Each structure stands twice: as structure tokens, then as C-alpha cells.
Amino acid sequence: xxxxxxxxxxxxxxxxxxxxxxxxxxxxxxxxxxxxxxxxxxxxxxxxxxxxxxxxxxxxxxxxxxxxxxxxxxxxxxxxxxxxxxxxxxxxxxxxxxxxxxxxxxxxxxxxxxxxxxxxxxxxxxxxxxxxxxxxxxxxxxxxxxxxxxxxxxxxxxxxxxxxxxxxxxxxxxxxxxxxxxxxxxxxxxxxxxxxxxxxxxxxxxxxxxxxxxxxxxxxxxxxxxxxxxxxxxxxxxxxxxxxxxxxxxxxxxxxxxxxxxxxxxxxxxxxxxxxxxxxxxxxxxxxxxxxxxxxxxxxxxxxxxxxxxxxxxxxxxxxxxxxxxxxxxxxxxxxxxxxxxxxxxxxxxxxxxxxxxxxxxxxxxxxxxxxxxxxxxxxxxxxxxxxxxxxxxxxxxxxxxxxxxxxxxxxxxxxxxxxxxxxxxxxxxxxxxxxxxxxxxxxxxxxxxxxxxxxxxxxxxxxxxxxxxxxxxxxxxxxxxxxxxxxxxxxxxxxxxxxxxxxxxxxxxxxxxxxxxxxxxxxxxxxxxxxxxxxxxxxxxxxxxxxxxxxxxxxxxxxxxxxxxxxxxxxxxxxxxxxxxxxxxxxxxxxxxxxxxxx
Amino acid sequence: xxxxxxxxxxxxxxxxxxxxxxxxxxxxxxxxxxxxxxxxxxxxxxxxxxxxxxxxxxxxxxxxxxxxxxxxxxxxxxxxxxxxxxxxxxxxxxxxxxxxxxxxxxxxxxxxxxxxxxxxxxxxxxxxxxxxxxxxxxxxxxxxxxxxxxxxxxxxxxxxxxxxxxxxxxxxxxxxxxxxxxxxxxxxxxxxxxxxxxxxxxxxxxxxxxxxxxxxxxxxxxxxxxxxxxxxxxxx
Numbered sequence: 055x056x057x058x059x060x061x062x063x064x065x066x067x068x069x070x071x072x073x074x075x076x077x078x079x080x081x082x083x084x085x086x087x088x089x090x091x092x093x094x095x096x097x098x099x100x101x102x103x104x105x106x107x108x109x110x111x112x113x114x115x116x117x118x119x120x121x122x123x124x125x126x127x128x129x130x131x132x133x134x135x136x137x138x139x140x141x142x143x144x145x146x147x148x149x150x151x152x153x154x155x156x157x158x159x160x161x162x163x164x165x166x167x168x169x170x171x172x173x174x175x176x177x178x179x180x181x182x183x184x185x186x187x188x189x190x191x192x193x194x195x196x197x198x199x200x201x202x203x204x205x206x207x208x209x210x211x212x213x214x215x216x217x218x219x220x221x222x223x224x225x226x227x228x229x230x231x232x233x234x235x236x237x238x239x240x241x242x243x244x245x246x247x248x249x250x251x252x253x254x255x256x257x258x259x260x261x262x263x264x265x266x267x268x269x270x271x272x273x274x275x276x277x278x279x280x281x282x283x284x285x286x287x288x289x290x291x292x293x294x295x296x297x298x299x300x301x302x303x304x305x306x307x308x309x310x311x312x313x314x315x316x317x318x319x320x321x322x323x324x325x326x327x328x329x330x331x332x333x334x335x336x337x338x339x340x341x342x343x344x345x346x347x348x349x350x351x352x353x354x355x356x357x358x359x360x361x362x363x364x365x366x367x368x369x370x371x372x373x374x375x376x377x378x379x380x381x382x383x384x385x386x387x388x389x390x391x392x393x394x395x396x397x398x399x400x401x402x403x404x405x406x407x408x409x410x411x412x413x414x415x416x417x418x419x420x421x422x423x424x425x426x427x428x429x430x431x432x433x434x435x436x437x438x439x440x441x442x443x444x445x446x447x448x449x450x451x452x453x454x455x456x457x458x459x460x461x462x463x464x465x466x467x468x469x470x471x472x473x474x475x476x477x478x479x480x481x482x483x484x485x486x487x488x489x490x491x492x493x494x495x496x497x498x499x500x501x502x503x504x505x506x507x508x509x510x511x512x513x514x515x516x517x518x519x520x521x522x523x524x525x526x527x528x529x530x531x532x533x534x535x536x537x538x539x540x541x542x543x544x545x546x547x548x549x550x551x552x553x554x555x556x557x558x559x560x561x562x563x564x565x566x567x568x569x570x571x572x573x574x575x576x577x578x579x580x581x582x583x584x585x586x587x588x589x590x591x592x593x594x595x596x597x598x599x600x601x602x603x604x605x606x607x608x609x610x611x612x613x614x615x616x617x618x619x620x621x622x623x624x625x626x627x628x629x630x631x632x633x634x635x636x637x638x639x640x641x642x643x644x645x646x647x648x649x650x651x652x653x654x
Numbered sequence: 655x656x657x658x659x660x661x662x663x664x665x666x667x668x669x670x671x672x673x674x675x676x677x678x679x680x681x682x683x684x685x686x687x688x689x690x691x692x693x694x695x696x697x698x699x700x701x702x703x704x705x706x707x708x709x710x711x712x713x714x715x716x717x718x719x720x721x722x723x724x725x726x727x728x729x730x731x732x733x734x735x736x737x738x739x740x741x742x743x744x745x746x747x748x749x750x751x752x753x754x755x756x757x758x759x760x761x762x763x764x765x766x767x768x769x770x771x772x773x774x775x776x777x778x779x780x781x782x783x784x785x786x787x788x789x790x791x792x793x794x795x796x797x798x799x800x801x802x803x804x805x806x807x808x809x810x811x812x813x814x815x816x817x818x819x820x821x822x823x824x825x826x827x828x829x830x831x832x833x834x835x836x837x838x839x840x841x842x843x844x845x846x847x848x849x850x851x852x853x854x855x856x857x858x859x860x861x862x863x864x865x866x867x868x869x870x871x872x873x874x875x876x877x878x879x880x881x882x883x884x885x886x887x888x889x890x
Contacts, residue, residue, distance in 0.1 A: 101708070101765040104810060105716040121790065162791045165779040165841060167799065167806045174793030202807070205715065209806075213778035224766060247758055276710045309687070312713040368687045392807075396713055399732055401687070516699035560704045562671050565759040568703045 058563075059500040061242065062250040064491060067093040067221070068482055070240050070256035072228040073283065074098035076108035076204070077446025077467035077474075078262035079211035079220070084475025086218035089482065094220045095254055097243050099278040101225050104212045107264055107276040108467065111204025112315035112393060114179060114196030115464035117154035121175075125193050127151050129186055131636065132646050133193075134462060137183045137346050138420075138455025139597035139607060140649050141296075141614070143633035145427050146451040150462075150469045157468045158197050166210040168199050169389070179389075180320045183346040183459040183654070188646055192344060196461040201317055201392045207464060211471075223252070227282060227570065229499040231259070231290050231442075232492055238431075238442035239488035241286075242496050246570060249563030253495055257485040258478045261287075261423060261431070261444040262471070267300065269578045269585075270416035271527040272311035272371070274303055280574035281581035283448050287423050288580055289498065292433060293616040293628065296421030297581065298588035298599045299456040302532050304350035305376055306415020307396055309369040314412055315393050316460040318378060319343040321385050325354070326375045326409065327362035333374075341654035348457045348598040349654060351414040355532045358413075366411050368401075375409040414532055420458050420598065421588075422450040424616060424630060429474035434616065435630040441485070443478060445470040452614065455632075456597025506572050511555030515568065518552050519575060522582065525549070530586050535603045539590040543623070546586060550579050550622050580622060587625040588615045609649065657686045659735055662746040663693065665705065668757045678705075690730035690738070690749075691719055694761075706760040714872060717811030721761060722750040727813035729872045752816040754826075768812055771825050775833040775851055780844035792841050802838035805831050805880050807873045814867035814877055824860035825851075827867035827877045833857075834880050838889050858885045 069085055071078045074096040082094045100106060118127045130151045135142060158176065162168055169177040180192040199206035215222070223243055230242040232255070240255040263283030267275045284294050304325075305314040319325070324332050325343055337353045338345035345353075354374050357363055363372045378386070378394070386394060386406055397403040397410045423444040425431055429451065430438040446467040453466045529542035553575055560566050592615060594608035595601050616628035637647040663680045680697050688696075694707045709719035712731040719730040724742045739745055755763040786793055814827040825833075833851050836842045852858055858881055867877040883889050 100710050100716070100718060102769050102810070105710050105718050107711060107716075109809075110711045110713070110715045119790075159791060163782060163785075163841070165836070165839065167803065167839075168791070170794050170796050170799055172796065174795045174798075176791050200803075202715070205809070206806075209777070213776075216773055217776070217778045247764065276716070277712065278710060310689075310712065368685060392715075400689075400713065400734070515703065558703075564670050565706050565762050566704075567706050568698075 059503055060251065061253045061491070061496050064253045064255060065095055066255050067095040068256060069094045069258050069260065069478060070254045071096040071260045071262060072241060073261065073263035073446070073448065074103035074222060075106035075262060075264050075446060075467070076207050076211055076464065077448070077471040078260065079103060079215045080468050080471030081260055081262065081445055081475040081478070082220050083211055083214040083218060084472045085479050086220065088476065088479040092482065095223060095256070096215070096220055097223045097226050097228050099225065099227055103215065103222055104208060106208055107279060109205040109208040110276065110313065111207070111464055112201045112313060113317035113320065114181060114198035114203050114461040115158065115207070115468070116181065116184060116195050116459070116461040117158045117197055117465065118151070118195060119155055119176070119178070124186055125195055128643060129188060129193065130154070130184070130195065132188050133184050134453065134459060135647055136189065136650060136652055137457055137459040139457055139652055140612070141455030141596055141632055143452050144636040144647060145633045146453050148636060149427055149473070150453050150466055153469055154465050157465070157472065161207060161210050161468065164210050164214055166199065166206045168197055168206070179317060180344065181460045182316050182319070182344045182350070183341070184461070196320070198317070200388065201315055201390050203464060207468065228286065230496065231286055232495055233290070234489060234492060237440040242499055244499070246565055249566070251496060251499070253491050255488040255491065257441065257482055257488060259442050260474055260478065261442070261448055262446040263448045265419050265447045266581055267416035267419065269522055269526045269582045270531070271523040272306055272413060273416040274306055274311050274313040275416070281577045282574065284422070285577035285580045288584070288619045291618065291620055292431065292439065293424060293618050294422065294584060295424035295450045295614050295616055295630065296452065296456065296588070297419065297585045297617060298592055298615060299420035299597055300416060300585060301347055301418035301420060301458055301598050302351040302414040303417035304347055304354055304414050305412040307400055308366045308371050308373045308411040308413050310400060311415035312396050312400060313415065313417065314376065314396065314410065316347070318376060318390055318393060321389060322381050324377045325350070326377050327357045328364045329362060333357055333362070338654040345654040346457055346459060348600070351532055352600060354414055364411070371413060373411040373413040376412045377409055378405040379407060379409070418458055418463060419447060420450065420452070420454040420456055422448050424614070425449050425451050427451060428477040429470055430477065434628060443474045445474045456599055502573065503569070506558060506569060507561050509555065509557055511557050513552045513555035513557070515556050515572060515575065518549055518556070522549055522578060526582055530582070530589055532600065534589050534599070534601050536590065539586055542586045543583065543590065546579060546583050547623050553579060580619065583623060584617045584619055584625060587627070588617055591615065591627055612649070657736070658683050659686065659739060659745055661693070661735065663697070664746070664748045665760070666750040667705070667760045670759055684735050686734070686736035688735050690721070690723065690733045693735070694730070706762045708762050715809065717809035720752050720811040720813050720816070722752060722816065723747050727752055727816040727870050729811055729813070732872055752812055754812045754815045765812070768815065769810070771829040772810055772832055775825065775829045777832045777836070779836060779839070779842050780847060781842065783841045783843050794840060798840060802835055804875050805835045807875055808832065809873060811872060813870045813872060817866040817870040819862055819864040819866060820860045823856055825856050827881065830858060830861070830881055831875070831877055834884050834889065837884070852884055861885065
């Protein structure tokens with residue numbers, strides 16, 4: 055069987071972008087604008103880049119409009135630092151927040167359909183954790199396209215990529231990164247539609263494969279978000295950073311976990327428990343329902359644990375209510391139309407007259423591949439990997455630390471996509487040709503696929519997938535402690551063993567979804583192991599990482615977690631310092647960027 | 655209390671390895687609130703791991719899971735069991751791929767060919783309008799935007815293309831709509847090029863105003879209205 059697997063052809067673009075969502079294509083567009091006629095190949099798991107998960111983002115993209123009389127970039131920087139629980143990097147915060155408006159204009163001038171004010175300007179709405187005067191009152195800072203901002207961004211960068219003639223390998227997966235003398239020179243790509251392997255040799259490779267929360271029972275992520283990019287990094291002996299920081303969005307629609315945007319609360323929606331109490335007032339007297347996501351998720355889970363939640367009749371899952379009944383008709387019809395239709399369609403609720411059932415849903419990874427401020431992937435805290443770049447949710451520069459504010463993700467993927475595009479453009483001018491295909495190229499993935507295709511055994515894919523989801527939700531979820539994390543790590547080893555005993559019914563390479571799903575399952579297991587190990591080692595609570603046995607933040611853990619894992623279960627941990635350059639520069643209000651208290 | 659249904663799915667299958675097509679019948683029990691994508695997953699999990707189908711976001715935002723159920727093009731992530739039973743007045747469903755592109759395997763089709771039509775109309779701004787004299791963003795009033803904002807909600811699921819009565823030499827409703835968006839977008843200066851695309855042989859002259867596109871659009875966009883306005887030269 056192994057002999058069947060071979061590299062069918064070789065492509066030689068100047069740049070390879072793995073993952074063609076908002077970040078990947080913004081990066082590709084930047085390269086093409088700076089260096090016309092640069093050949094760029096992008097790889098996407100979906101059948102057109104336009105289907106990427108960026109398109110599912112709803113609420114908005116944060117940017118301080120320089121024409122705003124009250125808002126300031128400094129407030130945005132402070133909110134991001136505070137929101138991250140003092141674990142984002144201040145050089146990145148500065149870079150991203152300062153260029154936010156410029157990126158809004160980049161999108162607007164290329165045709166994004168932002169919602170407008172009466173004066174014809176880009177409209178803005180409030181969002182969780184974004185405030186004026188260092189946390190005093192809510193800020194109108196989120197630029198939006200109704201409740202489909204991600205779609206607006208995706209359509210725009212995708213259309214730009216078409217304009218520049220970017221070539222897309224659709225319904226394809228990058229299966230192995232290629233290196234020569236420590237420099238990344240491309241990847242082996244498997245094209246599902248024809249079952250062929252292509253070697254892509256490029257001067258520069260950009261990883262932008264997005265998020266990975268499909269190992270949780272309730273998740274807002276699309277089917278394709280299975281951590282493939284992170285698994286590729288681990289296989290190559292490279293580190294991943296802060297994976298223990300998983301964001302649970304407070305308001306997933308009960309059952310499928312579909313995101314019900316924070317914009318609903320931005321527009322005035324209120325969370326209520328089974329006794330109708332607007333319970334957020336008790337936990338966060340100032341920010342209330344617009345407190346940051348980690349906090350609101352824990353409040354909801356606490357309400358449920360203490361018996362003030364409800365149980366959904368069909369899905370049998372615990373939840374609280376989101377009340378939108380008091381919002382004016384025109385808000386329902388023009389600003390939150392899409393999201394409200396989800397409640398109607400998927401749980402049969404009419405938000406204008408009925409309460410909406412919501413529960414925390416696994417939503418976003420704050421961590422990812424560690425990069426410096428230029429998006430160059432790091433081998434450790436000091437060195438980079440030449441030729442390899444990362445941006446978007448996949449990467450951790452890190453803007454978000456251990457908790458991300460709503461609307462900062464779209465901002466980050468556009469800004470860092472641009473930053474990486476600029477850096478790559480400069481690198482291309484001096485970089486050497488990647489040379490010939492390395493002798494052993496493809497051996498790793500051919501070995502894996504041969505194993506999958508030849509294994510005879512009793513393991514059942516669906517059982518292992520479901521067991522993994524239940525395990526991660528129960529033991530590596532919103533609340534964690536030493537005992538359950540140790541149990542999780544032991545159980546993950548069992549699951550990995552069982553995954554090695556799955557026998558595939560179809561041995562075809564052409565559009566064989568069970569083959570690709572098995573490859574994905576191994577990635578989910580690998581990444582879950584790193585999440586659990588990082589969570590176990592971080593004996594404190596910080597942002598979205600909450601330890602019941604260590605409920606306070608601790609100065610002992612004032613660093614980023616780096617994790618390496620070349621053999622399953624053998625996780626080696628390292629550290630990367632947190633950049634505090636704003637604080638250290640001692641400019642005006644620098645004291646706000648110290649190790650500050652986090653109250654809302 | 656949650657009701658269970660006994661369902662029969664008659665699924666169009668195709669195996670490219672042996673170039674064989676057939677109809678396969680699956681019987682399954684399902685709760686009222688399951689979506690058709692959940693049913694396909696259930697079939698994969700419990701009966702047949704080889705059935706190939708496609709989805710991504712699974713809440714009607716990406717348009718990956720377009721399919722025909724009892725002949726009607728729709729998104730399989732948006733169709734709930736109880737709604738399907740009510741809509742089609744049966745618990746037996748034929749499940750077929752959209753007819754817009756050649757079949758790769760089972761319910762998976764080669765969408766690249768279909769997408770070429772959308773690429774052809776250049777969904778970007780071809781020639782941008784000059785900047786506003788005071789800088790920053792181009793100014794567009796809410797009323798101006800309102801005239802075409804519904805058309806920007808299209809997700810290219812190709813349900814309208816499958817439903818359209820014109821199946822040959824036509825750009826298709828979604829591609830025509832993408833062109834209309836930029837015709838109405840005040841930031842686009844290349845209006846003549848867009849008009850040429852609109853009135854080309856593959857453009858609106860091929861539309862027979864059957865309104866099937868509007869009827870099936872999962873986003874409930876009145877595509878036929880936009881196309882009819884364009885035909886009459888009545889876009890504002």
C-alpha cells in the first residue's frame with residue numbers, strides 16, 4: 055500500500071500560504087500589492103477560500119477612529135492589556151492598536167460593506183471590555199458590517215486575492231512542512247479531490263490555519279478547525295505557545311454551539327438565570343453583561359452549578375437565558391438580523407418575544423505558534439525559523455495573552471496578516487531559491503497515511519471523537535484543577551492508543567473523508583494533550599485559564615508557556631517572557647500597563 | 655417532550671474509483687431538532703463511514719453544504735427534521751447533490767468549475783472612486799447602502815444556480831448578483847465594464863424571470879428583483 059503514495063508534482067511559487075482565511079489572504083494581498091507579479095499559492099481545506107471560517111465572525115473589528123472626540127488608541131491598548139490578564143505582549147498591542155484604523159480604511163476602500171452612520175461614516179458599536187478613560191464607561195469602537203463583519207472581511211480579502219491572481223489549492227491539506235538546514239522551504243499538500251500529493255517549494259511559507267476547538271462538545275468552530283497547523287508545528291519539533299488559554303464564548307446557542315454574537319449584548323441584550331435575575335450585575339457591577347468573555351463564561355457556569363440554570367428540553371443541556379425582547383424593532387431588523395435568525399432556525403425561538411437559550415461554547419485559541427512582532431515563527435524564546443511565518447488565530451504574537459476581547463480577533467488577523475505580508479515581501483528580495491525537493495520529502499505523511507490505510511482493528515472513529523469531546527469539556531474546560539487535569543492526560547493516552555486501532559472501510563485516496571478525519575482526529579488528540587499539559591503546569595488562574603485549586607493570578611507565572619511534543623504525551627515545557635515595553639518606556643499613563651488589578 | 659421520527663433517506667451515490675452510481679437507502683431514527691448535516695454524520699457514525707458529504711460552518715453562513723432534498727436546493731445545515739417533515743409532508747427523502755458541477759463522490763461536487771462564473775464577474779472593485787476630499791472612508795449614506803445591502807448577503811451556496819430554469823450559457827443568479835452589487839456600489843467607477851458583463855450574452859438576457867432563485871435562496875434575498883431591476887436599467 056505504501057508504494058502507492060508518491061509526490062505527483064512540484065509547484066514552485068515564491069510564497070506558499072497555508073490556510074486561506076482572513077489572515078492568510080490579507081497577507082497574500084499585501085505581498086501582491088507590494089510586489090506585483092509575485093506568485094502566491096494558497097492552500098485551503100474548504101472548496102473555495104470564501105468558505106473559510108473568518109466568514110462566520112459576527113460582531114465587529116475594533117479600531118479607534120482618529121476623528122472620535124472621546125476615544126483614544128491608548129484606551130484600546132489598556133483594555134487589551136487588562137483583558138489579557140497582563141499576559142499579552144505590549145509591543146504587539148502597540149503595533150496592532152495603532153494601525154487599526156488604517157486597516158479599516160484598507161478594507162473599506164477595497165469594497166467592504168461597513169454599516170454606516172447618518173453622515174455616511176463607518177458606524178461603531180460597543181463590545182465587551184472596550185471602555186473609555188481606562189475602564190470607566192463603554193466605548194463605541196467596534197466597526198461592523200451588520201452582524202456579518204467576518205463575512206464582509208472574508209469577501210473583501212478573497213476578492214482581492216482573485217484580483218491579484220493568487221492561485222488556490224482548494225479542498226486540500228498541508229500534511230508536512232519541508233525544511234533545509236533549518237529553513238522552511240514549503241510543504242507537502244494533499245489534494246482530497248483527486249487524492250494526489252503535491253510538493254510546494256517556496257521561498258517563504260506562511261501558516262494561517264486558524265483555530266482548533268473541535269475537541270470540545272459545544273464549539274462555535276467549523277468542522278475543519280481541527281488543529282492541523284499546530285500538529286504540523288509539533289511534528290517539526292517547533293513549539294506552540296499558551297495553548298491552555300482556550301476562550302469559551304459565553305453565548306453559544308444551546309445544542310450546536312453556534313455563536314450568538316456579543317453584539318447582542320452590545321446592543322443591550324441581558325443575561326438572566328432561571329429566576330429571571332439579570333445576574334451579571336452581581337458579578338461585574340460596572341461592565342455588567344459587557345464584561346470580558348472569560349468572566350461572563352465563568353459567571354454563567356457558576357449560575358448553572360449553583361442550580362440557577364435551566365435544562366433545554368431537546369438538547370438536554372444546561373443553559374441560561376439571553377433576553378433581547380426589550381430591544382427596538384429596528385435593531386432586530388437591521389443590526390442583529392442574522393444572529394436572531396439562528397435562534398429561530400436552530401432552536402425554534404423568536405427573540406423578539408421569547409428568551410433565547412445560551413451556554414458557553416469553545417470559541418477561540420488565544421495561543422498558537424509563537425511569533426515575534428513581524429510574524430516570524432520562533433524556534434524558542436530567542437531564535438526564529440527562517441522562511442516560516444504565521445498570522446491570524448493560528449499565531450500568537452501575542453495580542454491576546456490569556457483572554458481575548460471581542461472584535462480584537464478580526465483586528466489582529468487583518469493587521470498581522472498585513473505585517474507578515476510586508477515582512478515576507480522584504481524577505482523575498484534577498485531569499486535564496488528553495489532548491490530541489492529534499493530526499494525524504496513526504497516520508498512522514500506517507501508513513502502516517504499507510505498506517506491509516508493498512509491498520510486492521512476494532513477502534514471506532516466516532517466513539518473516540520465523542521469520548522475526546524466529553525473528556526475535554528469535563529476536565530479541560532471552563533473550570534480546571536490538578537486532579538481532573540491529571541485524569542485527562544491519562545485518558546488522552548488511552549484515546550491515542552485506541553485511535554491507532556481504527557480500521558478504515560474505504561482505502562481510496564480520492565475524496566475519502568474518513569481518511570482525512572482520522573488524520574484530523576490525531577491532530578485533535580495531539581493538541582488536546584498540549585492544552586491539558588499546559589493547563590496542569592500553570593498553577594494559577596489567568597484570563598480564560600481558571601484553576602479552582604489556584605483561583606488567583608500569580609507573579610510566578612508571569613510568562614508565556616512554550617510547549618514542544620515530538621512524541622505523544624512527552625510534552626517539554628519552556629517559557630517566553632512577556633513584553634512590557636509600554637510600561638518600561640515610562641510614557642504618559644505608563645503605570646496603567648504594569649501588573650494591574652483586573653476588575654470590571 | 656422531544657419527538658422521534660423514523661426517517662428514510664434515499665441518497666445518490668457515486669464511487670469514482672469504479673465509476674459506479676447508485677441509490678442507497680438508509681433508515682434511521684432522529685429527534686425533531688436534528689439538522690440534515692447531523693443525519694449525514696449519524697449515518698457515517700452508525701451505518702456507513704464511506705458516505706461522502708460536505709459542510710463547514712454548519713449554521714448557514716458559509717454555503718458549503720448546498721444539496722437537493724426531494725428536488726429542492728437548500729442548505730443541509732439549515733433543514734431541521736421536523737421542518738423537513740412538515741415542508742415535504744413525508745418522512746422519506748431523496749438526497750442528491752446540487753446539479754451545478756460534476757460529482758466527485760456521493761454528495762460532493764467539483765465546485766471549482768461552478769465558482770469560475772463568480773470569478774468571471776470580478777467581485778472586487780475594478781476601479782475605485784477617488785477618496786473623499788476630507789480623507790478617511792468613502793461616505794455612503796444608510797439609504798444608499800440600503801438599496802443593495804441585501805444583495806451583499808449572498809454566500810455563494812449555488813442553490814439559486816441549481817434552481818434556475820436557465821441551465822446553459824448563463825453566469826447564474828449569484829454571479830449576476832455579485833456584479834449588480836458593484837454596479838450599485840458608489841465606490842465602483844468601472845460601471846461600463848460592469849454593464850458590459852451584465853448585458854453580455856451570458857448575462858441578464860439569459861434570465862427568463864421564473865423567480866426560482868428568489869424562491870430557494872437560503873438567505874431570502876430577492877435575487878430576481880435585483881436582476882429584473884437591472885434588466886430594466888432601474889438600479890439606483
